Amino acid sequence: MQYYDSATVLYLDGKFIKAPEAKTSLYSQSLHYGYAVFEGIRAYNTHNGTRIFKAKEHYERLKRSAELMHIPFPYDINDLIKQTYKLLEKNKLKDAYIRPLVYCAPNMTLSPATEVSIMICAWEWGAYLGTQLQKVCISSYQRPNPKSTHVEAKASGHYINSILATTEAKGKGFDEAILLDMNNNIAEAPGANIFIEKNGKLYTPPLGNILAGITRATVIRLCKTLDIECIEKHLSADDLKNADSAFFCGTAAEVIGIASVDEAVFPAIWTETLGATIQRTYKALVLEKQNYEVII
Known part of the structure; x- marks a missing residue:
């Protein structure tokens, strides 16, 4: 499945950038040790417009996951929700799966992270397991x-x-x-x-x-x-x-x-x-x- 193309926009550390232009370090703790936290969120095209279902609950769980794993979370949840709606609008998405990811800076030790980045992306995605029993x-x-x-x-x-x-x-x-x-x-x-x-x-x-x-x-x-x-x-x-x-x-x-x-x-x-x-x-x-x- 293709999750993005040349026109896709994602949110990275406070900025909206084209997905193909996003970069990260090959020395990240997240890449080497799986040391990151994420969420899976859905937005639906309702008669009231595009609505993110349980947005606050998902971002609160993201924060809690980071705390449990000793990963810094220097983000405001309400702002993240606001930026997520902007992301959907920029990508012209009404029904979408949203993936926020908090990942760590370069660090080859097993010590807790001190610096992090946040990325939020979204794409059209049907039910993960399909519709058949x-x-x-x-x-x-x-x-x-x-x-x-x-x-x-x-x-x-x-x-x-x-x-x-x-x-x-x-x-x-x-x-x-x-x-x-x-x-x-x-x-x-x-x-x-x-x-x-x-x-x-x-x-x-x-x-x-x-x-x-x-x-x-x-x-x-x-x-x-x-x-x-x-x-x-x-x-x-x-x-x-x-x-x-x-x-x-x-x-x-x-x-x-x-x-x-x-x-x-x-x-x-x-x-x-x-x-x-x-x-x-x-x-x-x-x-x-x-x-x-x-x-x-």
């Missing part, structure tokens, strides 16, 4: 142990784990993977959180060993709005395989149903599941087709 497998790779790193930080280096799990899954003929945590509980997909449906209730892994997804939090709030019981608890692989249905959620993936896990095919018809209800409601929310702003 996903055929997934339990990965042989585990989610990183929370005692080894801050798993709640959206840090660049963490996604090596995600690349390995997705590559393994696709090599076996699956669409995506599901990672377990160090206690063999269901954690998440390489780039999305997971919910399962059983006997009219939704279940999702608790925080602690997973990324605190902004879409995950939105889904939980939608459940309250829709009077759907949603329980956060540890889930085994057997719990997942014996579920009635399941779905992934994330900013890039949005809400996408799962057809099967390994050899287990979910018995429920997707369009009749709680996940499908959440999928429709989430789409209405981000497109501002209904006024959920009071409760979300």
Whole structure:
């Protein structure tokens, strides 16, 4: 996929420049050690104009990720939101995926960063996992142990784990993977959180060993709005395989149903599941087709 062309503009350290003209150091800690933090954000073309969904929450998480990883964050969140809207306007984007990245200056040591840069880019991107129900497998790779790193930080280096799990899954003929945590509980997909449906209730892994997804939090709030019981608890692989249905959620993936896990095919018809209800409601929310702003 081509993410930019000669006319594409990005935001870099307070300036808007053409993407092909952007430069960075080959001696950056971020390049050598994966020492950077980022966000994935979406903008939608609503009847109220282009709206960035949960912009403040995403930039607050970016700041929190930087703090956890001892990366300086000398930026004002409200200004970053303002500059992001300008970026969309300059690139004539109404529906877009937005990627802010805070990366570190040249440093070949393993000491904390003292100087950083911020880059924000955007491009048109459909749902990350597509629109078809996903055929997934339990990965042989585990989610990183929370005692080894801050798993709640959206840090660049963490996604090596995600690349390995997705590559393994696709090599076996699956669409995506599901990672377990160090206690063999269901954690998440390489780039999305997971919910399962059983006997009219939704279940999702608790925080602690997973990324605190902004879409995950939105889904939980939608459940309250829709009077759907949603329980956060540890889930085994057997719990997942014996579920009635399941779905992934994330900013890039949005809400996408799962057809099967390994050899287990979910018995429920997707369009009749709680996940499908959440999928429709989430789409209405981000497109501002209904006024959920009071409760979300």
